[in-house]
Amino acid sequence: MKTLTNELSFRALFFVLAFGLVGCNKEEFYEKEYLENPFAPEMEVPETDGGWDGGSTVGGNTDGGSTVGGSTVGGNTDGGSTVGGNTDGGSTVGGNTDGGSTVGGNTVGGTTDGGSTVGGTTDGGSTVGGTTDGGSTVGGSTGGTSTGSTAGGTVGGGNPVSDWTDSFTQVADSDKKVDIAWIVDNSGSMGDDQASLANNFDSFIRNFITRGIDFKMGITTTDCSTADKCGAAVPGSLESLTAVQANGNPQAFISTFKAHIQVGTNGSSRERGLFAAEKFLDRYAQAHYRSDSRLVLVFVSDEEDQSPQSTQYYLNRYLAEKAHLGADYVRAYSIVKTNCQTAGCQFARYAYQSNNTGGSILNLDGNFASTLTEIGTDIQNLIDSFSLSQTPVAGSLEVRVNGVISTQWTLDGRNLKFNQGHVPAVGANIQVKYQY
Numbered sequence: 001m002k003t004l005t006n007e008l009s010f011r012a013l014f015f016v017l018a019f020g021l022v023g024c025n026k027e028e029f030y031e032k033e034y035l036e037n038p039f040a041p042e043m044e045v046p047e048t049d050g051g052w053d054g055g056s057t058v059g060g061n062t063d064g065g066s067t068v069g070g071s072t073v074g075g076n077t078d079g080g081s082t083v084g085g086n087t088d089g090g091s092t093v094g095g096n097t098d099g100g101s102t103v104g105g106n107t108v109g110g111t112t113d114g115g116s117t118v119g120g121t122t123d124g125g126s127t128v129g130g131t132t133d134g135g136s137t138v139g140g141s142t143g144g145t146s147t148g149s150t151a152g153g154t155v156g157g158g159n160p161v162s163d164w165t166d167s168f169t170q171v172a173d174s175d176k177k178v179d180i181a182w183i184v185d186n187s188g189s190m191g192d193d194q195a196s197l198a199n200n201f202d203s204f205i206r207n208f209i210t211r212g213i214d215f216k217m218g219i220t221t222t223d224c225s226t227a228d229k230c231g232a233a234v235p236g237s238l239e240s241l242t243a244v245q246a247n248g249n250p251q252a253f254i255s256t257f258k259a260h261i262q263v264g265t266n267g268s269s270r271e272r273g274l275f276a277a278e279k280f281l282d283r284y285a286q287a288h289y290r291s292d293s294r295l296v297l298v299f300v301s302d303e304e305d306q307s308p309q310s311t312q313y314y315l316n317r318y319l320a321e322k323a324h325l326g327a328d329y330v331r332a333y334s335i336v337k338t339n340c341q342t343a344g345c346q347f348a349r350y351a352y353q354s355n356n357t358g359g360s361i362l363n364l365d366g367n368f369a370s371t372l373t374e375i376g377t378d379i380q381n382l383i384d385s386f387s388l389s390q391t392p393v394a395g396s397l398e399v400r401v402n403g404v405i406s407t408q409w410t411l412d413g414r415n416l417k418f419n420q421g422h423v424p425a426v427g428a429n430i431q432v433k434y435q436y
């Protein structure tokens, strides 16, 4: 009797499984197949990739390097937490806001393992040393070491802050440059999302065209199953998606984008957007993009990134592209499954890039028109901003436009943005005096 019951249960289970499979559409099946058979052919790819890329070794070390650097800095060397941090009034110093105390100690100390760079934008702690000693080079390791001493030294020495002045000249919109890379998932499940992206692209680009902002775009996919695919631009996208083309014929430009952004659904089901972005920059950043532009990465995927290196490795790589300008010149957006409820659709690795570059994380299943409008507006705010070379102590800023004090601005990290109606005229001199 017992045996019969077991057999019946087994049969019932079999039917459930069988119907479950039939119920899947083709794409889902492939996705499931991949997830449940991690050693299916698709999985052999990374081994190969690792080989041709050679990146794995490098990355491992580099990244590890920054981690180490980070913690050494804050932690041991200058005793960030010991010295400046808590005890000595680091907090007075401005600790609070620009992370004076936080700088020396905890934050830079490498919580985030990229210490200098990562924190750079956000908490400013790292910024201090970062900029000063060229930490902007992206590496925890580079900037990190001196960061600690600078910050910690200042704090502990009872010489709280330094004065600093940045000067800028307002440029015309047509001289505001942004280079944008779209990294779009082309695995089986992405067809609808690509169509939404295409259909709502106008929301993203309209103001860029109206204002005459100098942009360049490129599109690649998350397919890194072979070296020739990884980071390769969608043919024609680099040449046709430029401000020059858009200003010449906006409608044709938008149509072209719509065609190119629908990258298809035949790509590898092992999505590796972060890796693809790295390779895309390797291929085109020097040749196609501009050294004095802002760099924006837009990741679009319904599944977690499966690139071989650590998130910090990729962040460092992206920031390195603008090391000569500062971390504020790179921003990453992630259009992902923010309402993810099941395994596979997480997005922590993409989120890491957005969170550490001042970018945002948006819902792939949301209203694409508003999602793209939000990103477009955010990019415009960014390129309308003046990026300070240090992270100021809050409340210490004195902003002058052609010598006259202005209070019509807001500060986001190190990005100073004038309020609507108070944007300095082209050619105006902007002087920002502050303590850091």
Ligand SMILES: [Ca+2]
Pocket (backbone or CB within 6 Å): 031, 187, 188, 189, 190, 269, 271, 302, 303
């Ligand atoms: Ca997929």
